[in-house]
Ligand SMILES: NC(=O)c1ccc[n+]([C@@H]2O[C@H](COP(=O)([O-])OP(=O)(O)OC[C@H]3O[C@@H](n4cnc5c(N)ncnc54)[C@H](O)[C@@H]3O)[C@@H](O)[C@H]2O)c1
C-alpha cells in the first residue's frame with residue numbers, strides 16, 4: 001500500500017496587541033464577544049476588584065469569574081485542576097472564551113488552563129503588571145511551575161489578543177512596579193541600545209504615563225519581532241532568555257526561603273551574572289559591562305542573592321528546561337543591544353561570575 005505523506009505548514013497566528021488608557025472599560029469595542037457561548041474571567045485574589053468590575057461592566061453579556069491565588073506559589077497543577085473543574089461546572093464548551101486578568105502568573109496559568117481544556121479554547125490576555133504587559137502575555141507561552149521548577153509544564157498557544165491598559169499600573173505595589181523594569185531593560189540589552197539608554201535614564205517611578213505607554217509599545221514590538229521569527233524557540237527567540245538561566249535558578253531557590261524574589265528581581269540578578277559571564281568569555285567589551293552594572297545597580301532592585309548559595313545555583317541551572325544533554329545553552333551579550341544564543345560556558349567561569357551577586 002502506498003504511504004500518504006501530508007505536510008502541514010505551521011503558520012504563526014496573528015493577533016492584536018492593543019496598548020493604551022481606559023481599554024478595560026471599553027473592551028467591548030475591541031473584540032467580537034457576541035460569537036462566544038460563555039465567558040469566564042480568571043483573576044487573582046490580590047488583584048484590585050475595580051479592574052474585574054470594570055471589565056464585567058464592559059462585556060456585552062454576563063460573565064463568570066474564577067478567583068485563584070495570584071502569586072507564584074499558587075502557579076501549580078492543583079490550581080489548574082481547580083480551574084478545569086470550574087470550567088466544567090460552568091458548562092464551558094469549545095465556543096467559550098477565557099479572559100485572563102492579572103499579572104504573569106494569571107496570564108501563564110489561565111492561558112495554560114484554556115489551551116488544555118477541551119484540547120484548547122480561545123483566551124484573551126489582559127495583563128495588569130508591567131512585567132506581564134511587556135513579556136508574559138506575548139509569544140504564546142503558557143505554563144505552570146512543577147516540583148519547584150519554574151514553568152516546567154506548559155504549552156505554546158496564542159491568545160486571540162492582548163489588551164494592555166496602562167491604567168492598571170496605577171494600583172501596583174511599588175515593589176511589583178519596579179521589578180517590571182527588569183524585562184524592559186532586558187529588551188534594550190538584547191536588541192536596542194538607544195532603548196536601553198532611554199529606559200535606564202531615570203528611576204522607574206519617574207517615567208510619566210505617556211513615556212510608559214511608549215515603553216510598553218516598544219518592548220512589545222521588540223518581543224513580537226523576535227517571536228514572529230521563531231515561534232517555537234528553536235533559534236533567535238532564545239535571546240529573550242537573557243538573564244533567565246541564572247534568574248530562574250535564583251527564583252526557584254528563593255521559593256524555599258522566607259524571602260522569595262519576584263520574577264523581575266531574580267531576572268535582574270540573572271542579568272548581572274550573565275553580563276559578567278559575557279565579559280569573562282571576552283564576548284562583551286569591559287566598557288559595556290561597566291555601563292550595565294552601573295545602570296542595573298541604581299534601579300532600586302536587590303543586587304545580592306541574600307542567603308542563597310552559589311553551589312545551589314550551580315546545581316539548579318542544570319535542571320533548566322533549556323539544558324540539553326546536560327549542557328546549558330547560554331544567551332550572552334556581544335554588546336549593549338546585541339545578544340547571541342547557544343553559547344557553551346565552562347562551569348568555572350559561571351562560578352566566578354556568580355560572585356557578583358553571591359556575597
Ligand atoms: N509566558 C511568558 O513568556 C512569561 C514571560 C515572563 C514572565 N512570565 C511569568 O510571569 C510571572 C511573573 O509575573 P508578574 O511579575 O506579573 O507577577 P505576578 O503575576 O505574581 O503579580 C505580582 C503581584 O501583583 C499583583 N497584581 C497584579 N496586577 C495588579 C494590579 N494592577 N494592581 C495591584 N496588584 C496587582 C498580583 O496579584 C501579585 O500579587 C512569572 O510566573 C513568570 O514566569 C511568563
Ligand SMILES: [Zn+2]
Pocket residue numbers: 135183244263267
Ligand atoms: Zn522573564
